[in-house]
Amino acid sequence: xxxxxxxxxxxxxxxxxxEESPIPCPHAGCMRGTGVAMAQLxxxxxxxFDSSVDRVTVHFINKDGEKLTATAKEGESLLxxxxxxxxxxxxxxxCEGTLACSTCHLIFEKDxxxxxxxxxxxxxxxxxxxxxxxxxxxxxxQVCVKKAMDGLTVRxxxxxxxxxxxxxxxxxxx
Amino acid sequence: MAMSSGRVxxxxxxxxxxxxxxxxxxxxxxxxxxxxxAPQICVVGSGPAGFYTAQHLLKxxxxxxxxxYEKLPVPFGLVRFGVAPDHPEVKNVINTFTQTAHSNRCAYxxxxxxxxxxxxKELKQAYHAVVLSYGAExxxxxxxxxxxxxxxxxxxxxxxxxxxLPENRDLKPDLNSETAVVLGQGNVAxxxxxxxxxxxxxxxKTDITEGSLAAIAGSKLKRVxxxxxxxxxxxxxxxxxxxxxxNLPGTRPLLDPADFTGLGDVVKDVPRPRRRLTELMVxxxxxxxxxKEAARWASAxxxxxxxxxxxxxxxxxxxxxxxxxxxxxxxxxxxxxxxSARAVPTGEVEEFECGLILSSIGYRSRPIDSSVPFDxxxxxxxxxxxxxxxxxxxxxxxxxxxxxxxxxxxxxxDSFDTAQSVLEDLQSxxxxxxxxxxxxxxxxxxxxxxxxxxxxxxxxxxxxxxEVARGRLVGKPREKIVDFQxxxxxxxx
Numbered sequence: 001x002x003x004x005x006x007x008x009x010x011x012x013x014x015x016x017x018x019e020e021s022p023i024p025c026p027h028a029g030c031m032r033g034t035g036v037a038m039a040q041l042x043x044x045x046x047x048x049f050d051s052s053v054d055r056v057t058v059h060f061i062n063k064d065g066e067k068l069t070a071t072a073k074e075g076e077s078l079l080x081x082x083x084x085x086x087x088x089x090x091x092x093x094x095c096e097g098t099l100a101c102s103t104c105h106l107i108f109e110k111d112x113x114x115x116x117x118x119x120x121x122x123x124x125x126x127x128x129x130x131x132x133x134x135x136x137x138x139x140x141x142q143v144c145v146k147k148a149m150d151g152l153t154v155r156x157x158x159x160x161x162x163x164x165x166x167x168x169x170x171x172x173x174x
Numbered sequence: 175m176a177m178s179s180g181r182v183x184x185x186x187x188x189x190x191x192x193x194x195x196x197x198x199x200x201x202x203x204x205x206x207x208x209x210x211x212a213p214q215i216c217v218v219g220s221g222p223a224g225f226y227t228a229q230h231l232l233k234x235x236x237x238x239x240x241x242x243y244e245k246l247p248v249p250f251g252l253v254r255f256g257v258a259p260d261h262p263e264v265k266n267v268i269n270t271f272t273q274t275a276h277s278n279r280c281a282y283x284x285x286x287x288x289x290x291x292x293x294x295k296e297l298k299q300a301y302h303a304v305v306l307s308y309g310a311e312x313x314x315x316x317x318x319x320x321x322x323x324x325x326x327x328x329x330x331x332x333x334x335x336x337x338x339l340p341e342n343r344d345l346k347p348d349l350n351s352e353t354a355v356v357l358g359q360g361n362v363a364x365x366x367x368x369x370x371x372x373x374x375x376x377x378x379k380t381d382i383t384e385g386s387l388a389a390i391a392g393s394k395l396k397r398v399x400x401x402x403x404x405x406x407x408x409x410x411x412x413x414x415x416x417x418x419x420x421n422l423p424g425t426r427p428l429l430d431p432a433d434f435t436g437l438g439d440v441v442k443d444v445p446r447p448r449r450r451l452t453e454l455m456v457x458x459x460x461x462x463x464x465x466k467e468a469a470r471w472a473s474a475x476x477x478x479x480x481x482x483x484x485x486x487x488x489x490x491x492x493x494x495x496x497x498x499x500x501x502x503x504x505x506x507x508x509x510x511x512x513x514s515a516r517a518v519p520t521g522e523v524e525e526f527e528c529g530l531i532l533s534s535i536g537y538r539s540r541p542i543d544s545s546v547p548f549d550x551x552x553x554x555x556x557x558x559x560x561x562x563x564x565x566x567x568x569x570x571x572x573x574x575x576x577x578x579x580x581x582x583x584x585x586x587x588d589s590f591d592t593a594q595s596v597l598e599d600l601q602s603x604x605x606x607x608x609x610x611x612x613x614x615x616x617x618x619x620x621x622x623x624x625x626x627x628x629x630x631x632x633x634x635x636x637x638x639x640x641e642v643a644r645g646r647l648v649g650k651p652r653e654k655i656v657d658f659q660x661x662x663x664x665x666x667x
Contacts, residue, residue, distance in 0.1 A: 009263075090230070091586050094270065098263030101582050125414040128447035129581055 008097035010077055011117065011142055056145050059153040060106075062089055067153075074147055078140035078154065079104045089156055097141035099123065102130035104140035107155040116143060132157035212237040213600055214613035215303045218288045218542075220244035221251020222585045223307035223572020225271040230593035232277050235600065241301075241614050242275070243292075244284040246340070247629040247661045248637060249275070251309055254654075255339045258365040259380035260372065262651060267582060275631045281614060284629035285662070291626045292617055294543040298567055300616035302605045303596050305569040306546065306555060306562070307589070310537035310578040316357065320489025321533075324348055325498035329362050329534030336369055336386040338654035343385070348497065349393030351529025355501055357486055358534030359402040360410035364419055366532055367398040371476045373424045381645065381652045395530070397428075398478045403485045403517040405508055406433055406455055407440070412581070413451045419478065420458050426471035428479025429459035444512070455480075483507065484524065485517055489531060500527045537578035552577060560592030567605060569596055633665040640664055 058081060060068040068088070072081040079093045082104070095101040099122055108116070113136035123142045127133060137157075215231055217224045220242050228240045248254065250268055257264045275282050286292060288308070297304045313330040315321065325348045334342030354370060356363045369377070374391050382390075402409060420427055434456045441452040463471060484503040492499035502525050506517035539555070541548035547556040547563050554577055555562055555570045562568040571592035572585050580588075599605045621628060637655060644653035655661050 090233075090590060091226070091583075094267050094582060094586060095263050096266040096269065098266060100261065100263035100266070103583050103586065121417070122414070124450065125412075125417060128413055128450055129583065131583065131587060133446065 009099045054147045056150045061155045063156050072145040076145050078143045102126045105130040106140045107134050108136045211607040214239050214301045214611040216241040216301045217305045218243050219308035220249040221309050223589045226586045226589035227305050227571045227593045229274045230590045239279050241281045243286045245287045247284045255337045259382040282631035286628050289542045292620050302611050303567050307572045310539040310573040312538040312540050314536045314538050316533050323498040325529050326531045329366050329532045336382050338383040338656040340658045343656040352396045353528040354398045354530035355528045356400045356532045356534050359400050361415045363400050363534040364411050364415040367478050371425050399481050401481045401484050405482045425476045426474040428477050434459040539574045560595045636665050
């Protein structure tokens with residue numbers, strides 16, 4: 001797994017708890033805000049005691065159709081969800097969230113897509129190079145998890161190359 | 175070849191040994207049930223294609239050993255030597271490649287030229303599978319008179335020069351002209367234009383080499399034209415790079431409104447990438463700029479522009495007969511439309527004054543060995559989903575497989591596809607694991623006998639650390655070492 005993005009271009013409204021938080025958690029003994037390395041652990045503790053820190057369930061339908069379910073934190077980008085929870089999606093997030101590739105391309109259902117924050121020109125520019133581009137495509141590094149997204153299902157596109165490949169294999173087996 | 179047959183894989187008898195027919199299907203399953211066999215695989219070339227192929231193989235086969243061979247001492251191919259210095263984000267892929275190289279089932283051997291230090295057939299004897307991912311180390315040539323005059327360079331060499339590729343370190347391009355022409359309208363053309371025109375304060379913070387930064391700082395260049403044989407609907411660059419160029423501080427775009435009038439309607443129904451790309455050009459050429467943009471354009475000291483329907487005929491020599499002073503171009507008209515439109519000379523000719531000409535009309539792969547089928551028309555190894563035609567156990571990925579186009583995601587997907595072909599052939603028994611292969615142990619003795627000392631990944635990490643340390647002194651992410659010998663000295667070779 002790539003290490004945590006250092007120069008990531010995340011949307012301004014994304015408040016990730018995987019980055020160091022300047023505000024210490026009110027819970028006694030909670031170490032949130034004490035350091036990047038401890039932040040993830042601390043978040044887990046906080047969640048356990050504090051229902052106001054929201055956990056959101058997100059499902060990813062992988063290339064092979066397998067459903068991967070993750071518990072995301074509000075404010076994380078979907079790329080961070082995949083990285084932090086070690087979801088096994090081949091080649092996801094090659095540029096580590098810097099808007100320089102399109103490997104974290106995800107496809108949304110229409111209704112969910114409409115509720116997302118507006119898309120920037122720069123994100124559209126990279127999406128234009130994505131495999132299997134659809135009208136409801138977004139880059140995972142640019143979409144922040146919100147409470148209202150609980151139960152969201154997104155699809156990892158099946159590469160065009162894969163379809164070609166299936167045809168090729170089909171031809172050979174005949 | 176001066177290769178003594180006894181030296182190769184001596185432990186295993188004759189190097190010319192063929193896979194034994196007795197160890198076919200049944201042999202495989204019998205052995206498989208008693209002891210799990212590790213496939214020995216090697217990858218030739220350590221650019222994105224090589225590393226993504228290795229990554230996929232290691233991830234999806236829990237026993238595979240993957241060795242990566244590289245001609246240069248240092249890894250990562252075009253990520254290090256091709257990606258523009260002001261695009262550090264793209265270079266983040268190196269982090270994943272480094273993780274791959276750190277796998278205890280992966281080894282890196284730099285400073286080994288396959289085809290010279292070790293032959294493809296020797297690799298085939300040492301490994302169950304050989305993946306050729308050596309990219310496109312050549313460029314297409316214009317094939318016009320005057321191409322060899324001073325002041326004319328391939329964009330490839332120019333990129334290699336500012337990115338510290340050892341073979342291009344002495345290019346010393348002549349930057350004393352005010353106008354440059356880049357022949358070609360792809361992302362490489364935009365990269366060189368951007369690097370030539372970028373404010374020095376921006377370039378200084380990148381890993382551009384010290385020498386080229388100094389040369390660019392001293393250049394007289396004010397204007398760069400990107401010239402294409404076809405029209406605005408056929409440009410090959412992508413929108414991210416175009417937007418970056420349009421927004422480049424200190425510069426203004428020179429776009430002839432006549433080239434773009436009416437195009438907005440033409441692209442309404444074409445696929446989104448081409449439509450958005452065209453719309454951005456149309457907007458910049460035809461619409462009144464916003465206040466901020468207008469102010470930037472007004473104060474700009476440098477400019478760049480797109481010229482269409484011009485096909486180079488001849489580079490014109492200066493009075494001394496040595497340097498370029500301009501270029502003669504045929505004006506073309508388009509036959510057909512869309513991506514497949516063809517440029518046909520109209521008979522009209524135009525001459526254009528410029529002292530710097532960079533040809534950026536595409537990279538090209540070279541054949542590595544006469545034993546590997548090569549399609550010289552397409553400039554690729556003949557293959558089907560990465561399986562080299564008529565050569566069991568031989569594969570290819572990346573540019574040498576599909577041609578020199580596409581972005582990192584394209585190479586990633588195509589390398590995963592090739593790796594998948596290898597995995598399928600391992601599973602089907604086409605690659606016979608009971609035929610034991612010695613892997614690097616065999617190659618080590620070959621290299622040793624030829625006096626070649628490979629560079630390991632930890633050696634590279636020493637070079638890397640030295641480069642980063644030198645960069646830190648001058649506020650850059652790294653100062654690349656451009657001298658081959660200096661690299662080798664640093665690691666005690």
